[in-house]
Every structure is written in structure tokens, then in C-alpha cells.
Amino acid sequence: LNYTNILTMLHLGRIPLLTADRKEGDPLVIGGGSMAFNPEPLADFFDCILVGDGEELALDFLAKLRSLRRSGANRAETLRELSTVEGVYVPSLYETAPDPLTGFLLPLPAPGAPFPVKRRILYDIDRYPFPDDVVVPFNEIVHDRVSVEIMRGCTVGCRFCQAGIIYRPVRERSPESIKAVLEKSLMRTGFDEVSLTSLNSGEYGSVAGLISDLMDDFQEDKTSLSLSSLRPSSLNERIAEQIRRVRKTGFTMAPEAGTQRLRDVINKGTSESDILGGAENAFRQGWEQLKLYFMIGLPTETDEDIQGILDLAHKILRIGKQHARRAARITVSASSFIPKPHTPFQWLPMERMEALREKQARIRSGLKNPAIQFKWHDVEISWLEGIFAKGDRTLGRALLRAWERGCRYDGWTEHFRYREWVEALNETGVDTSRFLYQKLEVGSRHPWDHIDSGVEERYLAKELELSLTSRPTDTCGIDKCYGCGSFARQCLSGELVPGKMQEHSEVEPPRPVPPPLPPPPRYRYRARYHKLGRMKYLSHLELSRTILRAFRRAQVPLSYTEGFHPMPRVAFASALAVGVESQGEYLDFEAIRPISPEPLRNQINDCLPRGLSLDQVAEVESGAQSLGDLINAASYSARLEAPISSAWLARDLEERLVGVTELKVTRERKGRQEEVDVLPSIHRIAAADDGTLEMVLRVGGSGAARPDDVIRGLFGPAASARITRQDLLVLREGEVLSPMACRGLLRDAPAPAGA
Numbered sequence: 001l002n003y004t005n006i007l008t009m010l011h012l013g014r015i016p017l018l019t020a021d022r023k024e025g026d027p028l029v030i031g032g033g034s035m036a037f038n039p040e041p042l043a044d045f046f047d048c049i050l051v052g053d054g055e056e057l058a059l060d061f062l063a064k065l066r067s068l069r070r071s072g073a074n075r076a077e078t079l080r081e082l083s084t085v086e087g088v089y090v091p092s093l094y095e096t097a098p099d100p101l102t103g104f105l106l107p108l109p110a111p112g113a114p115f116p117v118k119r120r121i122l123y124d125i126d127r128y129p130f131p132d133d134v135v136v137p138f139n140e141i142v143h144d145r146v147s148v149e150i151m152r153g154c155t156v157g158c159r160f161c162q163a164g165i166i167y168r169p170v171r172e173r174s175p176e177s178i179k180a181v182l183e184k185s186l187m188r189t190g191f192d193e194v195s196l197t198s199l200n201s202g203e204y205g206s207v208a209g210l211i212s213d214l215m216d217d218f219q220e221d222k223t224s225l226s227l228s229s230l231r232p233s234s235l236n237e238r239i240a241e242q243i244r245r246v247r248k249t250g251f252t253m254a255p256e257a258g259t260q261r262l263r264d265v266i267n268k269g270t271s272e273s274d275i276l277g278g279a280e281n282a283f284r285q286g287w288e289q290l291k292l293y294f295m296i297g298l299p300t301e302t303d304e305d306i307q308g309i310l311d312l313a314h315k316i317l318r319i320g321k322q323h324a325r326r327a328a329r330i331t332v333s334a335s336s337f338i339p340k341p342h343t344p345f346q347w348l349p350m351e352r353m354e355a356l357r358e359k360q361a362r363i364r365s366g367l368k369n370p371a372i373q374f375k376w377h378d379v380e381i382s383w384l385e386g387i388f389a390k391g392d393r394t395l396g397r398a399l400l401r402a403w404e405r406g407c408r409y410d411g412w413t414e415h416f417r418y419r420e421w422v423e424a425l426n427e428t429g430v431d432t433s434r435f436l437y438q439k440l441e442v443g444s445r446h447p448w449d450h451i452d453s454g455v456e457e458r459y460l461a462k463e464l465e466l467s468l469t470s471r472p473t474d475t476c477g478i479d480k481c482y483g484c485g486s487f488a489r490q491c492l493s494g495e496l497v498p499g500k501m502q503e504h505s506e507v508e509p510p511r512p513v514p515p516p517l518p519p520p521p522r523y524r525y526r527a528r529y530h531k532l533g534r535m536k537y538l539s540h541l542e543l544s545r546t547i548l549r550a551f552r553r554a555q556v557p558l559s560y561t562e563g564f565h566p567m568p569r570v571a572f573a574s575a576l577a578v579g580v581e582s583q584g585e586y587l588d589f590e591a592i593r594p595i596s597p598e599p600l601r602n603q604i605n606d607c608l609p610r611g612l613s614l615d616q617v618a619e620v621e622s623g624a625q626s627l628g629d630l631i632n633a634a635s636y637s638a639r640l641e642a643p644i645s646s647a648w649l650a651r652d653l654e655e656r657l658v659g660v661t662e663l664k665v666t667r668e669r670k671g672r673q674e675e676v677d678v679l680p681s682i683h684r685i686a687a688a689d690d691g692t693l694e695m696v697l698r699v700g701g702s703g704a705a706r707p708d709d710v711i712r713g714l715f716g717p718a719a720s721a722r723i724t725r726q727d728l729l730v731l732r733e734g735e736v737l738s739p740m741a742c743r744g745l746l747r748d749a750p751a752p753a754g755a
Helices: 003-012 033-037 054-071 075-082 175-189 207-218 237-243 260-265 272-284 303-327 353-366 379-389 395-404 418-427 432-436 457-467 488-493 497-506 533-537 540-553 597-605 646-657 707-715
Strands: 048-050 096-098 105-107 146-149 193-197 224-227 252-256 289-296 329-336 372-376 523-531 570-572 581-591 612-619 633-640 664-669 672-677 682-687 693-698 721-732 735-737
Touching: 003 395, 033 048, 048 054, 054 075, 146 175, 175 193, 175 207, 175 540, 193 207, 207 224, 207 237, 237 272, 252 272, 260 303, 272 289, 272 303, 289 303, 289 353, 303 329, 303 353, 329 353, 329 379, 353 372, 353 379, 379 418, 379 432, 395 418, 523 597, 533 581, 540 570, 540 612, 597 612, 633 707, 646 682, 646 707, 664 707, 693 707, 693 721, 707 721
Parallel strands: 146 193, 193 224, 252 289, 289 329, 329 372, 581 721
Antiparallel strands: 096 105, 523 581, 523 612, 570 581, 633 693, 633 721, 664 672, 682 693, 721 735
């Protein structure tokens, strides 16, 4: 669903979209990842596609490319030679022909090019440490945390899961390497959450011991931990207790199907008692909200299976009510099953859109409970995903036409343009039912058969046969190998992880969760800082996130609140509008150890981006008023867009304010227009010698005016100015004070007097 965005990126980079149109000197466009296992829909746009684990493959590819560039090879020679690197697919080298039985356009063997293209497999992933120096953006991203891959592959073998096939065999990182990466990543990023990622993190050999060790390290600085893709059977009480030691992160379970029969069909390897037990562990350990993932449209699915989703959701909610009472909430998410290449279900059709809509409606009507939220995927989007999952090279023309018709961000519901896609597919003569609704015999050829995943087709066919009779296959391992692929020898020899898993999982004794640490002492500080240049474009939330991460990188021992979601005791003063620079902003923070202010300032500034810096740090007396209670004014300078002299500005300003009793301006607030009198907010306003307007405005309260409001109120609705906040101030009994001068004012001090 990002394919049109690929074309957009190429277009923005002024790179010809089609490989056939690229000339000498044009960049090579290279792809990889899971799309490589059916690359045909993108074959017209990518010069090379890397198939398999990239750690060694990317290096070999680049070494070959460098050698070819130095030798002066032209574009055609370069592509031919790159195809000789194991794992590299160059689509332009292969002619295609329609299959007489299915109509699929199939790549044909080409002289001098590999056929099939074999997936590269890295057997020891510890040889390539996980990246620990990652880019940290200012804005919030989906994975706003340190994520570390602890294991590659999965032993369960869910029959719908493409990743479970193309990432075989299972390989683990050692606990020591994981800890080392996390220590460096947390130091360099300032994140306060860690995610241990894999296809099935609960099956990592020493998961309980690893979590215990990490939480022992994380508890003091309040770094939280989450595990991705936990099977319900692997979330025992011991793991749940460890995870919640700092804060409860999200809790998600994926039953996938509502009945045991259908879970056996897809080989989920999870029983209802596992699911209910996992939910009870979570609720008992203090979670109040659970997410449940299901699929609809699975092979052999019946009405009883849909009813099973409703029954299971209500059973879990009842468990939640026993522990969390009225706070218990669950979210049920249902996605549409899409048969994927290189899985046992690759020969089966996808369910039609009308049937999927009916199932969604039945689930929606059966979950009308305020404590249950139901989410579903638009069937039109799933329809498009299914087409490209099983499509051939004819889809390249349709993709280009849809992009030309304006299709972008197809995975985002609000941007998806179904009608444009239908028109593009019709205009290019693509018969979508050929990909979506054709049931194929085992042995039929697919558009992706020239890509060798390492898993043999006979194994996939056997798994399909077992699924249609609802017979599961046990989890694989060193003592139970099904010989699914070319790597069976490495699995059986103990060279890979299954042997290691048994080694370090059996010797790990249960470790009790240590009692909570006693509340540490608290030492309070106040800082004045500036926000200039590009930093003015940060929102208040982005600014606070950036500063807090700098505190963590600087290893400031912050004090945290108590409870299930501890937060650093840091309080920011009045929020600044996006796009406004400031010479004087303030924050208070508390530490659990005394720190000398000047070294502390330097330590934090070393971790802040350019344009954001602490100018002063000082201790604050215990019991002193907070910034929110103290600050009631702000000083600004404003340079009007129209160039004017300071003398004219002073005269004009005086004329506009003489005898004025109100100064009203219209502004938008929360989507509605409101009229505000800005005059009461003006404490002082004057023209400076350099032609700027200097003003002190009262802040706080619903009627407080912004500086741009004052500019428009004085000079008309079209007036604009470049505004800088000079300082935040304390108006107190006729005095104008700096917040840094009020570090000893106690909370019971007299309220600020009006001016």
C-alpha cells in the first residue's frame, strides 16, 4: 500500500519512474524487505531487488557495485554483473510469458542470470550487532522508542503468516548483545521506553531472565519495557510482573480466530484457555485495557467462527470486570485475511468484499457494549492489498496509471481513492479476479516462483492439506524438525538457536520481583533557556519531549511521580506559539541527587540541538511557588512586516491608543471564531528606537491576548509582524521580576497585584 508513494519519491527526486527510461548516470533504484518475495508488481520501477537478510547481502552488493563503477562498466553491464551476487534479482534481465493454466505473467529463465534467485540467509545474527545510534526526530513517530530485534524467525508456523516463512530459520541474539545495544541506544537517544521485537518474543529462549535483568537496570531511571507479538500462552504472571515494574505499556493479544477449530486450521498454536489465562494475568497485574486482533475471511470460516469472536471478546471482558471493574476496556480489531505468497494458503482465493462487509456488520452489531471498541479494516483497502500481494508484472502499468490519477498514501483511509484505482485497473486491462478469486491446484505456477525463499513447496502443500482438515502442526525445534527448507541441516546440528534456546532456558531459576524502591529525596532546580532558529517550529509538546530526552542523555537523575505511569517531575512555563522565537523560557525540574548548577547546565547543553540551550540553572528553595503560579506576564518585540520609522511608529501608536476603551479582534479557537478585547491584556507597549514594537502582555486566563492579536487589533486584520518573546515575567506589587529572582518565594506569598 506504499507503492504509489515509491513513485512519488522517485518523481520528487527527478528520477525516471521506469527502469527502461533511465540512462547512464541515473541512480540505481534498489528495493528489499518482504516485498522482494513477490517483486513483480514493482519490476518495471526497480533496477535491483535484494532478497533475504541484508547484513551481508548489502555489503556484497555495494562492494560489487564499487568495483564495477571503478572499472567503468556501463549501466547494462553493471546490472548483469550485479545479478551474479547471490540474492540479487534484476527484473529487467528476465522476459515474461503468460501461463496457459492461470493466465499469470511468469518470468522466464535468462542466460547468465540466476533462476531461481535464492534468498540470502544470515545464520548468526550476533555477528552483526543491532544498530544503536539511531536518528531521533523531534516530532512523534509510530515507534517512538528504542526497538531491538531479539530474534529472527518464528517456530510456530502460522499458516497465514508470510513472515513466519520468509524469515526462517529461527535465530536469536544473545542476551549479552541485546543488553549492550540497549545500554548504548538509551544513552544516545534519550528514549524512556524499550521494545524487544520479533515475530514471537515470548518464544525467545531466555526471555524471562532477560526481562528481569533489564528491569533491574531500568527501574531507577524509569525506562519501561514492552514485548512485541507475545502469544497469550507465553505471557505468564512472571513476565507480566516484570514488565509492569516501571509502567504498564500496551497489552495486545492476537487470537486471530474465534474458535479452536479455526485456530487449528491456521495453526495458531493457541488454545482458548491460553487466551483467557493471558488476559487474566494482564488484568490481575493492573492492566485495564486490552487489544485483541482477529482476522475474518480465513479459509473454511463459518458463521460459528464469527460468533466465536463475539463470545471470546465477552468472556475476556467479564474477566476484566472481575479485576478492573468498571475501568476494564477491550478493543477488538478485525482485519481481512489476504492469502500471501510463499505460505500454505498461496493457492487459495480471498473472500469477496460483500461477504467481508457482512461479517464486519455482524461483529459490530454483536459488540454493542460501551466497554468494547470495535475496529476494522476497509474492505476496499484489503482488496487492493490482495491484488498486489498475488499480482504479476501487468500491475506495473496499473500502478503507474493510478499514480497519474493522483493516488497516494493508499494505506491511510482518508487518502484512499477506491474509484481511481478501479478506473486505473480497468484502463490497463487488469482482471483482478484472476489474482484474488482464482482457486489454484497445488503445483500451479505463481508470479513469484522464481524467488526461492528457502522453504520447499512440498512443505507448504503438506501444510495446506493439514489445514483443510483442521489438523495443527506442533512447534518446530531441534527435537522436532519437519525438514521444511534448505536450512534443515543447520537446525538439526544445533548451529542455530533451537539448541541454544534449550541451553539457557532450562537453567534460569524464577527470580522474585524486588520490592519498590523507597521514595528518594528531591532537589529542585529552575532553568532559563532560549529557543531560536529552526527550533521555533517545534510545538510545545515536541519541545518538552526534546528537552526531556536531552536530560536523559545527559544522565540527569530526575525525580519521578509515583503510580502506574511515572512521569519526570519537570514543569514548563507558559507554552509558546509555533513559529515564535524566544530569548527567555523557563522550566522547573526535580532531581534525586544534588547537582552543581553550572556543570549541570553544560552537561544538558551538550545534549541539546542547536538553537535550544539553557542560559542559567539555579537551585529553588523547597516550598517555593511554581512557575505556573508565578508567571503572569510576557515581554515581546515585534517588527512589522511593512518597514516604518521608529518616530512614525511611536506617533501612530499614541494616536491609536488615546481614549481607547476597548480593542477588539476576531480570532479562531477550536474551529470557531470568537471576538476578544485585547486591551486588558496590554500592561505596557511602546515603540523602540530600532523601529520595533515592545510590549508586555499579561498571560494566563481564558481572555489573555496573544501578541499577534495585539498587532491585528492595533493595525488591522491584515497586519503581521515578526515576533520574538524576550522574557517571561512576574508582576508583583508594582514590580516586574524575573522568575529566576523568585526562587525563594513561598507558596503562601501574597497574590500578584493587578497593574
